[in-house]
Structure formats: structure tokens, C-alpha cells
Amino acid sequence: xxxxxxxxxxxxxxxxxxxxxxxxxxxxxxxxxxxxxxxxxxxxxxxxxxxxxxxxxxxxxxxxxxxxxxxxxxxxxxxxxxxxxxxxxxxxxxxxxxxxxxxxxxxxxxxxxxxxxxxxxxxxxxxxxxxxxxxxxxxxxxxxxxxxxxxxxxxxxxxxxxxxxxxxxxxxxxxxxxxxxxxxxxxxxxxxxxxxxxxxxxxxxxxxxxxxxxxxxxxxxxxxxxxxxxxxxxxxxxxxxxxxxxxxxxxxxxxxxxxxxxxxxxxxxxxxxxxxxxxxxxxxxxxxxxxxxxxxxxxxxxxxxxxxxxxxxxxxxxxxxxxxxxxxxxxxxxxxxxxxxxxxxxxxxxxxxxxxxxxxxxxxxx
Ligand code: PMP
Numbered sequence: 001x002x003x004x005x006x007x008x009x010x011x012x013x014x015x016x017x018x019x020x021x022x023x024x025x026x027x028x029x030x031x032x033x034x035x036x037x038x039x040x041x042x043x044x045x046x047x048x049x050x051x052x053x054x055x056x057x058x059x060x061x062x063x064x065x066x067x068x069x070x071x072x073x074x075x076x077x078x079x080x081x082x083x084x085x086x087x088x089x090x091x092x093x094x095x096x097x098x099x100x101x102x103x104x105x106x107x108x109x110x111x112x113x114x115x116x117x118x119x120x121x122x123x124x125x126x127x128x129x130x131x132x133x134x135x136x137x138x139x140x141x142x143x144x145x146x147x148x149x150x151x152x153x154x155x156x157x158x159x160x161x162x163x164x165x166x167x168x169x170x171x172x173x174x175x176x177x178x179x180x181x182x183x184x185x186x187x188x189x190x191x192x193x194x195x196x197x198x199x200x201x202x203x204x205x206x207x208x209x210x211x212x213x214x215x216x217x218x219x220x221x222x223x224x225x226x227x228x229x230x231x232x233x234x235x236x237x238x239x240x241x242x243x244x245x246x247x248x249x250x251x252x253x254x255x256x257x258x259x260x261x262x263x264x265x266x267x268x269x270x271x272x273x274x275x276x277x278x279x280x281x282x283x284x285x286x287x288x289x290x291x292x293x294x295x296x297x298x299x300x301x302x303x304x305x306x307x308x309x310x311x312x313x314x315x316x317x318x319x320x321x322x323x324x325x326x327x328x329x330x331x332x333x334x335x336x337x338x339x340x341x342x343x344x345x346x347x348x349x350x351x352x353x354x355x356x357x358x359x360x361x362x363x364x365x366x
Pocket of ligand 1: 030031083084085086087110150154180182205206207208214218219
């Protein structure tokens, strides 16, 4: 740390993303898609576009605003773009909160929120999930603090129907509700249409998961025009050219290929459901998920040992040390044959552990 670091950042802890250990590993730890992005992207980015990079692009990003508005059935004024959902969340947090403000969050959710709140000096009021890791929304309704609801939640996969979220939004029109829908395209129903009705709701979505574009960094918020106006104003004072033309072209091409989007998301959901059933039939505890990952509690082996055992076999899944979820591993859904390999390996590790525990009990009894 240098002596120049601003006082507010002295206590920083960085967000820990899923490990990146190279191509020799089967990577099922960052909820990335196993499928390539739409093949249209390659067709769209031509050498004339590359030549265009010498100029700044359209500062209003009009074409992409229009395409997105069209996709989600809202107006251009309802859309705010960003370099991934994290960038959009950063913009929202900068725009609406200041040090000392309190944000309501579930104790089990996307860990970036806590990292973020800490780095900016926001307080977090943690709402406890139940023993099925479900979020009870009544404390949100009773509170007047701004809140974040990840729907479906990560890493639990728990989903709230639109009517439940609407009750939170309705409960206090003067409190901001941020709904992070990073995983909404894997079987959930979006609350985005509600932004036409409520001006205290911001919905955040991303191209990273369901559009197979985590590396392209494209995300967006959907909200009432009064909110998007605030966000665009603040953006204009920080980094007005926040998306490259390559990002814009990539996003436009992806949006124009609806068939591919539907096909790859539906394949991931089919694989997820099959993998979950297989694990349940083998005695693993699997939380219901409407996302591209599942949270799994093994039978005999500890979650940490399962994570280590899989890593030794070059399969990466996500293990969190945080109490409540440290009994689980989070597994992103990959290709069918990769999930079969993973399933076999999980069974073997779980069974080996069971056998060795039984053998040591026998030795103790003897
Ligand atoms: N929200 C949630 C719940 C996520 O899991 C993630 C990605 N891990 C993000 C937001 C950020 O997504 P992006 O890649 O678009 O920044």
C-alpha cells in the first residue's frame, strides 16, 4: 500500500472471483456459459468496423439502447448500459448512496455487494436466510432502507415470483429497490415490466450468463426515466465512453440472434435439471435452482474436501468458507458430457470418504 491511498480505501478487501487456472481445468466455478457466443458476432465485426475504432463511437449508444428496449418491451428512456452488471451496480451505488447509508441485503447472496459496500463506507443490514437458504421478504417490507434483491439469488438459486417482489417495491414508494436479475433467463420471470409502474425500482441484467458473453462485459439497468436520467448524468461525469464499439457490435449481434439465445439457455436448463435429479437420486442434497448453477451438499464428504478432491482431478467448482454455505459447493452447469464426468467423480469422492470413515470406525470398535 502506498502512502497516497485515499483514507476511505485503506481497509479494502478485494472481491474474490472464481479461480482461473488455465485450460487444463474444467471450469465450473464462475457461472460462465459452456457454449460459445452467437456465431453472428463473428459475421458482424468486419475489418471496416475495426477501422472505425480510430473514432469515438456514438456517445448516446442509441442503437444499442433501441435494440435492448425492443428486446425487453420497454422504452429507450428505460435503459442504462454498462460494462457488465458489476459496472451498472457500481453506477447505481455511486448515484444513490453515500458513506454511512445502510443497505438491506440477505446474509447469503452475491458477495460483491458486501465488498462494494465496505469499500464505499456503506453499512449493510444483513437479513438472515432460512435453513433452506430462502429469503424471507417480510423484513424488507417492514424496513425503509434501500435494498438489493438478487433474483434468483446467488449462490442459493432461490427465486421469488414477480408478485412477491412487487410487494416490496410497493411497500414504500420512497425507498429504492434494486433487483439483480443476472440469472433471470434460466427459468425465472423478470420484474422488468414493473418499471413502467414504479419509479423506485431498478432491474439489473447482464449478457454474461445467458448470452454466453462474460468476457465481453455488457450489462444494463432498466428503470423509470427519472432514474435512468440520474444514472446517465452521473455516468457523464465519470466515463462517458464506457463501452467500446466492439462491445456495442457484439451486444447488437447477440440481441439479433434470438434463436441461438433460446437454444443455448434451454440446453443449460435441461442439463441442470438432469444433473440435479441425478445428484438427488444418489443422495446429495441439491437446492432447487432457476439459474445456470446448482448449490449441492454432499452426503459423506465435507464440501471443502469435495472441492479439493475435484480440484485435484482438474475440475473447478466454487467453495465458500462463509458459515451457512460452507456445507455446500456451487457448481456451474457445463456441457452434458462434462457434467457426467463431474457426477462420476463426485460419487467416487463421496463414496471413498464414506468407506474410509467406516473403516476407521471399525478400527476404533475393534
Ligand atoms: N450479479 C450477480 C448475482 C452475479 O452473480 C454476477 C456475476 N458473477 C454479476 C451480477 C456481475 O455480472 P457481470 O459479469 O455482468 O458483471
